[in-house]
Structures are given as structure tokens and as C-alpha cells.
Amino acid sequence: AQSVTQLGSHVSVSEGALVLLRCNYSSSVPPYLFWYVQYPNQGLQLLLKYTTGATLVKGINGFEAEFKKSETSFHLTKPSAHMSDAAEYFCAVGLNNQGGKLIFGQGTELSVKP
């Protein structure tokens, strides 16, 4: 069965520090990969996606992620954290043999300290 694992349910960084949120997936077919951000009591906003092509993907708000097939990973990074980055982040995988269904990780809450 396909699954997504996000290592660390809570990550805390200082403002200006590197943000690294980890995501690993299991899939028997080439996946489509996504990162979403959720602010309190709001819906999910798409940060970035990987479908095909270049494995380093740039998204909104300075975030980027790299698809590494050999490691089955899609970690999210940002060089310098901002206070406004504090939110819940979800990694998701879509499989082209299962229609549009997305499988989500359990989420990582990012805290940014001043």
C-alpha cells in the first residue's frame, strides 16, 4: 500500500535559520508529489508540486523541494525562516493509477522562534 511518512510532528527553528521538513513515500509506480501548508483554522494551500521533469522544484514563499527517487524522498527546504512560516505542513502523494486521490502524511507543525 502507498504511504507517506513525515519525520517529526513538530519542528522548531529560529528566525533566519534553515527550514528542513522531511517526507518519505512508498509507491510502486512513479508518484506525483506535493507540499501543502495549512494555517490555523484554514484550508490547505499548495506550496509546490513535482509531476515530471526537473527534480528540484521551486514553490511559493521561497520554499523548494527535491525529488530523490533512490531515497523515495521529497524533503521541503527554505534557506531562511520567517515568522510567517509558522504553520502545519503536509506532504502528499498522488498516484497515476488511482485517479485523483491524494495520500497525505500526518503533518509537521513548524514553529519559528524570534
Add this chain to the structure above:
Amino acid sequence: NAGVMQNPRHLVRRRGQEARLRCSPMKGHSHVYWYRQLPEEGLKFMVYLQKENIIDESGMPKERFSAEFPKEGPSILRIQQVVRGDSAAYFCASSTNSYEQYFGPGTRLTVT
């Protein structure tokens, strides 16, 4: 272009009542998905619909839950005879293709 609309944003129901959650997809989007988010958990897929068709309902509980996306009007997720375990945030997403999904703000259902 308005985003995905969901209403109500908050819904309180007593055990045994019915809950109806509505989702209006973005203009031009014909694919609708429903997900449920339990407290402290990620989103879990429930159902995928296109106009007048259920494409994938593999995540729907077998009883009490149903979904529709009629030719006209919003998609409806219906929960009959709600129980406390149904308390959750229910999110709707829409897309033009099957992969880039845009999410609504969610409906937070509380069962008392």
C-alpha cells in the same frame, strides 16, 4: 476567480441528527474530492466525484455517509445519524485535472 467555497464553516449537530456539508468548486473545475481531518492527524481521502458520477469512494465509511455532485449546484457530503466520532474538519478540493487540487476552507463539524 473565487476559490473553492464550503458552507457552513462551522456546524454543530447533536448525536443522531443529519449533517449536510456543501462544496462549490472553483469555476471551470469538474473534479471534486472530499477529505476528513481528525484532530492531530493528516487528511484522509473520502470520495472523488465528477459531475453526476462517483469515481472513487474507497475512503467513505460504508454506512451513514454519502456524497453527490449533481449536474447543477454544489457537491454535498451527507452524514446521517451523526456520532461523536464524526467530529472533524471536512475539506473539499477541486481540480481541472486529477492532480493539482485546490482546497476550500473546510467545514468543522462538532457532534455534541
